[in-house]
Amino acid sequence: MENLLEIRNLKITTLRGKQSVRLLDKVDLNIAKKRSFGIVGESGCGKSITANAILGLLPYPLRVAEGSIRYDSKAGERELLQLSKKELREVRGQEISMIFQEPMTSLDPIFTVEMQMYEALSFHHPGLARGEMRDRALEMLRRVNIPRPEQTLTSYPHQLSGGQLQRIMIAIALINDPRLLLADEPTTALDVTIQAQILRLMNDLKEQNDTSIIMITHDLGVIAETCEEVAVFYAGQVVEQANVVELFGQTAHPYTLGLLRAVTSLGGESRKLYTIPGIVPPGGQWAQGCRFADRCEKCMEKCRQAMPALTEVVPGHLCRCFLHSEEVEQ
Amino acid sequence: MFKKGKSTKNRALPGNESLLRQLWNDPMGRAGMIGVGIVILLAVFAPWIAQYDVAKMHAKDKLTGPSAAYWFGTDNFGRDVFSRIVYGARVSLVVGIVAVGIAAGFGYLFGMIAGFFEGKVESIIMMVMDVIFAFPSILLALFIVSALGPSIVNTMIAIGIVNIPVFCRTVRASVKTVKSTDYIANARSIGLKKMTILFKHVTPNVMAPFTVQATLALSGAILTEASMSFLGLGIQPPNPSWGSMLSDARKYMERAPWLVIFPALFIIMTILSFNILGDALRDVLDPKLKL
Amino acid sequence: MSIINPKDALLDVRHLQVYFPIKRGLMKRVVGHVHAVEDVSFTVRPREVFALVGESGCGKSTTGSAVLRLIEPTGGEVYFGGENLSALTEEQVRLKRRDMQFIFQNPYASLNPRMNVWKLLSEPLKVHFDLSAGELRERVEEMLSRIGMTPDQLERYPHQFSGGQKQRISIARALITHPSFVVADEPVSALDVSIQAQILNLMMELQQEMELSLVFISHDLNVVRHISNRVGVMYLGSLMETGDTEELYRHPAHPYTQALLSAVPSHDPLHKSQHIMLEGDVPNPANPPSGCPFHTRCGRCTEECRKHKPALREIAPDHLVACHHVE
Numbered sequence: 001m002e003n004l005l006e007i008r009n010l011k012i013t014t015l016r017g018k019q020s021v022r023l024l025d026k027v028d029l030n031i032a033k034k035r036s037f038g039i040v041g042e043s044g045c046g047k048s049i050t051a052n053a054i055l056g057l058l059p060y061p062l063r064v065a066e067g068s069i070r071y072d073s074k075a076g077e078r079e080l081l082q083l084s085k086k087e088l089r090e091v092r093g094q095e096i097s098m099i100f101q102e103p104m105t106s107l108d109p110i111f112t113v114e115m116q117m118y119e120a121l122s123f124h125h126p127g128l129a130r131g132e133m134r135d136r137a138l139e140m141l142r143r144v145n146i147p148r149p150e151q152t153l154t155s156y157p158h159q160l161s162g163g164q165l166q167r168i169m170i171a172i173a174l175i176n177d178p179r180l181l182l183a184d185e186p187t188t189a190l191d192v193t194i195q196a197q198i199l200r201l202m203n204d205l206k207e208q209n210d211t212s213i214i215m216i217t218h219d220l221g222v223i224a225e226t227c228e229e230v231a232v233f234y235a236g237q238v239v240e241q242a243n244v245v246e247l248f249g250q251t252a253h254p255y256t257l258g259l260l261r262a263v264t265s266l267g268g269e270s271r272k273l274y275t276i277p278g279i280v281p282p283g284g285q286w287a288q289g290c291r292f293a294d295r296c297e298k299c300m301e302k303c304r305q306a307m308p309a310l311t312e313v314v315p316g317h318l319c320r321c322f323l324h325s326e327e328v329e330q
Numbered sequence: 331m332f333k334k335g336k337s338t339k340n341r342a343l344p345g346n347e348s349l350l351r352q353l354w355n356d357p358m359g360r361a362g363m364i365g366v367g368i369v370i371l372l373a374v375f376a377p378w379i380a381q382y383d384v385a386k387m388h389a390k391d392k393l394t395g396p397s398a399a400y401w402f403g404t405d406n407f408g409r410d411v412f413s414r415i416v417y418g419a420r421v422s423l424v425v426g427i428v429a430v431g432i433a434a435g436f437g438y439l440f441g442m443i444a445g446f447f448e449g450k451v452e453s454i455i456m457m458v459m460d461v462i463f464a465f466p467s468i469l470l471a472l473f474i475v476s477a478l479g480p481s482i483v484n485t486m487i488a489i490g491i492v493n494i495p496v497f498c499r500t501v502r503a504s505v506k507t508v509k510s511t512d513y514i515a516n517a518r519s520i521g522l523k524k525m526t527i528l529f530k531h532v533t534p535n536v537m538a539p540f541t542v543q544a545t546l547a548l549s550g551a552i553l554t555e556a557s558m559s560f561l562g563l564g565i566q567p568p569n570p571s572w573g574s575m576l577s578d579a580r581k582y583m584e585r586a587p588w589l590v591i592f593p594a595l596f597i598i599m600t601i602l603s604f605n606i607l608g609d610a611l612r613d614v615l616d617p618k619l620k621l
Numbered sequence: 622m623s624i625i626n627p628k629d630a631l632l633d634v635r636h637l638q639v640y641f642p643i644k645r646g647l648m649k650r651v652v653g654h655v656h657a658v659e660d661v662s663f664t665v666r667p668r669e670v671f672a673l674v675g676e677s678g679c680g681k682s683t684t685g686s687a688v689l690r691l692i693e694p695t696g697g698e699v700y701f702g703g704e705n706l707s708a709l710t711e712e713q714v715r716l717k718r719r720d721m722q723f724i725f726q727n728p729y730a731s732l733n734p735r736m737n738v739w740k741l742l743s744e745p746l747k748v749h750f751d752l753s754a755g756e757l758r759e760r761v762e763e764m765l766s767r768i769g770m771t772p773d774q775l776e777r778y779p780h781q782f783s784g785g786q787k788q789r790i791s792i793a794r795a796l797i798t799h800p801s802f803v804v805a806d807e808p809v810s811a812l813d814v815s816i817q818a819q820i821l822n823l824m825m826e827l828q829q830e831m832e833l834s835l836v837f838i839s840h841d842l843n844v845v846r847h848i849s850n851r852v853g854v855m856y857l858g859s860l861m862e863t864g865d866t867e868e869l870y871r872h873p874a875h876p877y878t879q880a881l882l883s884a885v886p887s888h889d890p891l892h893k894s895q896h897i898m899l900e901g902d903v904p905n906p907a908n909p910p911s912g913c914p915f916h917t918r919c920g921r922c923t924e925e926c927r928k929h930k931p932a933l934r935e936i937a938p939d940h941l942v943a944c945h946h947v948e
Contacts, residue, residue, distance in 0.1 A: 248890050263843060512731035515723075519723035521718030521748050535733070
């Protein structure tokens with residue numbers, strides 16, 4: 001396989017009453033090796049469930065209705081959606097690991113940092129001696145710049161700050177040298193100065209290891225600082241995807257443009273902020289044509305009748321908009 | 331972000347529908363309402379529903395099984411079991427309602443005081459409640475009745491006292507939760523008076539868990555009454571009570587199983603109906619579940 | 622200490638202090654204090670937006686609540702329109718609330734779930750005015766249209782609205798009595814990016830129309846730069862720097878302000894921000910460091926900083942900094 005992860009035609013549905021409601025619609029993504037890939041969008045656009053689907057962690061009643069997620073594991077190519085629970089557990093934590101938004105609630109409050117790190121380690125390396133585990137844990141804590149690692153090892157989560165906990169979450173996520181790290185809003189709950197520390201740490205770790213990162217965030221600033229390739233999600237679809245420089249420099253989709261203008265018009269001369277009217281339509285209430293049509297200032301007649309296809313506007317830059325391509329989604 | 335799969339129950343009702351209407355539209359609520367409704371109907375219309383006088387002994391028909399004449403059979407004195415169960419519903423309901431009334435009234439008062447005036451007052455009230463709570467409820471009720479003497483009134487008082495701490499705790503906990511919410515802070519920032527906040531903002535939000543608790547406590551009280559009567563310290567003969575009927579039936583269990591089965595069935599149905607109704611009420615009273 | 626004549630100020634906060642007792646054990650003995658706000662002074666002029674920025678736990682929200690006496694300050698004075706709020710009785714403050722209101726961070730929690738829009742909006746009017754039913758209806762509907770909603774939504778309950786709409790309702794509830802002063806505590810941080818801009822625009826419009834003075838509390842430095850005329854930067858309960866917003870963003874003088882501003886991610890992948898990395902974490906406010914509160918993380922820390930807490934000094938017109946090393 002050329003890529004580390006290939007998502008094809010992924011559809012995720014949930015149940016509302018007895019009705020099946022689509023939350024993610026025909027998503028295709030390629031995650032290259034040793035790259036950092038950003039997924040950006042507002043809440044309810046489907047970015048978190050995509051990450052959860054990769055690890056087989058969709059909570060009931062959400063489920064993958066269709067599609068494939070192929071992963072190039074150490075032991076060869078695998079279809080993640082067809083793995084047994086046992087096989088999935090082996091992949092999880094060892095080859096693909098995840099860090100979450102809330103470091104405060106992601107660690108178990110009744111165990112020390114040490115025990116939680118050993119647990120992650122021994123699950124995938126049974127038979128490791130305690131001394132070896134300790135050495136490995138200390139090494140990881142040093143790599144994520146935890147001051148006084150020996151002391152931190154025997155601390156309980158409530159004795160540590162949010163920034164320290166997120167470092168520890170990263171240390172646990174990386175302890176088995178995963179090939180892919182899923183980071184779901186890893187800095188949203190943190191202050192800016194701590195966010196800057198964590199983002200730098202993640203950039204450094206990516207350089208040092210051969211780890212690919214999928215960074216899921218609503219913050220375009222975080223994307224600009226950490227990612228090489230970006231996909232913009234809107235209402236369960238990819239609406240634009242490109243190299244980060246291309247995306248910020250040659251923005252094609254009106255939604256991406258709106259998001260960028262909403263943040264970059266801050267601090268400008270005009271006191272009036274650029275706004276996208278309306279709200280993100282929730283799953284089940286998507287329009288027939290382009291799902292952004294109702295909020296788009298460039299909306300045309302045909303946008304309401306047919307859905308534009310995700311097409312390449314320049315090599316490597318995909319966009320789903322009739323302004324750039326006539327192609328209709330089948 | 332995920333929408334938590336809260337409840338897939340039927341809740342497509344606007345907020346203004348009456349409570350009963352909403353309960354009726356919820357399948358569980360409907361089941362509970364029907365069950366409770368049957369018990370209430372039996373209790374209210376007992377004289378018309380019952381075929382015989384509860385105390386009348388049909389000397390020729392002792393321990394006969396269910397038949398067209400005696401739907402649920404007769405007991406060892408030849409009394410009609412169906413009629414006794416119908417009148418028993420009256421006893422159960424009255425004891426339940428009065429006892430829960432006592433418990434809820436005092437529990438609400440103490441709970442409000444404890445929740446609103448923190449500090450020493452709260453510590454003392456909760457200490458007393460903990461002491462009451464520490465006794466197994468049936469033991470405490472039996473103790474109170476043996477001190478006051480067995481009678482229907484004393485049974486109600488005893489069950490009432492035993493249940494005060496449950497209400498007190500529920501109310502205090504919800505007052506404290508509501509007090510710390512942003513919308514109470516908001517009400518203060520608007521400039522509302524303390525008493526207005528208490529009555530307009532705190533009370534309605536406390537009423538929901540309180541009502542649910544009351545429904546659930548009713549089933550508990552009915553069960554306690556049945557247990558006490560079973561032990562001979564509740565309702566005294568010749569008044570029929572489901573508990574005492576069970577107790578009297580023990581000796582004839584093998585020969586006349588209907589003596590056990592029918593009162594037991596009614597106890598189970600009543601308790602279950604109240605519990606189901608309580609759960610349904612909880613859903614209906616939660617404004618966030620309405621769409 | 623204030624640059625402007627306190628008589629010109631609508632709000633004049635002097636040496637505000639808020640300590641929270643830490644209680645332990647069965648007898649709830651006081652074993653220490655969290656120093657949430659430590660000697661904070663600032664002024665807000667009429668029709669001005671003054672922003673308080675800082676990271677979580679710096680005391681900015683506590684300051685906002687204490688100014689309105691929603692939390693009782695343990696020290697200092699707050700003058701509102703020349704009147705010492707700290708000296709008023711609780712009942713007098715309650716009547717004052719018509720003129721000074723608070724907008725909460727989380728619209729999901731700050732609206733009573735059992736009250737519909739009509740009740741939420743008419744309640745403040747009923748408390749402070751004696752209006753006829755017709756006047757009441759008129760003022761509620763006027764406010765409703767002002768926030769972009771229609772009278773047919775009056776019967777609805779908060780959970781039937783989106784986050785942005787809920788925050789519109791909160792804003793309407795706070796502004797319906799036509800106050801002259803409002804504290805807004807992180808009013809957009811619970812909302813999605815595209816909704817934030819809508820709400821910020823609404824607040825700016827209303828602020829100008831109603832000639833409001835606004836204390837805007839936020840951790841979002843981009844938003845603060847956009848919305849405010851003047852800024853106060855807080856760290857560990859103390860004000861580190863205040864000044865005109867543009868001046869402060871262009872020439873941050875305090876080492877903490879410099880680090881804070883540099884930490885904001887840039888939106889240009891070709892020109893990534895040059896972050897000034899701060900080592901370690903914010904100290905525990907129950908056990909604050911001696912001297913300058915920032916000295917444990919400051920690159921320019923000297924002996925002087927460990928010993929003495931610097932006072933706010935004017936380094937340029939209307940630009941005050943609490944640092945020993947700034948000239």
